[in-house]
Amino acid sequence: MFTLYYGPGNASLTPHMLLEELGVPYELRPVDRKNGEQHQPAFRALNPNGLVPVLVDGDLVLYETAAICLHLCDTHPKAGLAPAVGSAERAHFYKWLVWLTNTLQSALITYFHPEHFGPASDTAGQASIQEHAQVRIGPMLDQLEAQLQKSGGPWILGQQYTAVDPYVLMLGRWTRNFERPARNLPLLGAHLRRVLARPAVQRTFEQEELSQPLV
Numbered sequence: 001m002f003t004l005y006y007g008p009g010n011a012s013l014t015p016h017m018l019l020e021e022l023g024v025p026y027e028l029r030p031v032d033r034k035n036g037e038q039h040q041p042a043f044r045a046l047n048p049n050g051l052v053p054v055l056v057d058g059d060l061v062l063y064e065t066a067a068i069c070l071h072l073c074d075t076h077p078k079a080g081l082a083p084a085v086g087s088a089e090r091a092h093f094y095k096w097l098v099w100l101t102n103t104l105q106s107a108l109i110t111y112f113h114p115e116h117f118g119p120a121s122d123t124a125g126q127a128s129i130q131e132h133a134q135v136r137i138g139p140m141l142d143q144l145e146a147q148l149q150k151s152g153g154p155w156i157l158g159q160q161y162t163a164v165d166p167y168v169l170m171l172g173r174w175t176r177n178f179e180r181p182a183r184n185l186p187l188l189g190a191h192l193r194r195v196l197a198r199p200a201v202q203r204t205f206e207q208e209e210l211s212q213p214l215v
């Protein structure tokens, strides 16, 4: 039995979508971020970074979204949420998963947490950090658009739906209030809607009570 520590729409959304996709038993444990539960000793004992998600699988306590995705793929190989180990497709799968977590997600965190990069009291400075983050993120979304063109879709890697697809939906969703959101790119927007239409994803969004616009 898995336990997923989560916050609605947070980085935990991808592991949650994967758990629903796998159809395995799991328990959801909300983290009260508004009241700083992520900084309390009990949570820090699970993740010393004070960040969600955390996945507990028996004696295993795991943090970092991409690591959780890989663990879920590895423990459920028949679900086909990752290409075969050793294949070129698997190598590209690793590349996209790592790029999503350390490049696009990281740039999005700059946008959502400008106070990590300059004094919160400097309103103009904070706005400038956010503006620059949006400018940096634009070409990253273009890369996803180009990959869908190259792979021919319907999924990021082509014919196989893998863990990178819900990851792209989660991060694409985070751009929903941008001047140029992910949904406005033709192939990427269609991809987000395809992922969103999956029954497992619909169930996840309902459970997290995510409101419109969904992407």
Ligand SMILES: N[C@@H](CCC(=O)N[C@@H](CS)C(=O)NCC(=O)O)C(=O)O
Pocket (backbone or CB within 6 Å): 007, 009, 010, 011, 012, 033, 038, 050, 051, 052, 053, 063, 064, 065, 066, 101, 109
């Ligand atoms: N690299 C981490 C980042 C996770 C992350 O940034 N989580 C955010 C929510 S989306 C969080 O828990 N923030 C708590 C805080 O900033 O205090 C991962 O992917 O697991």
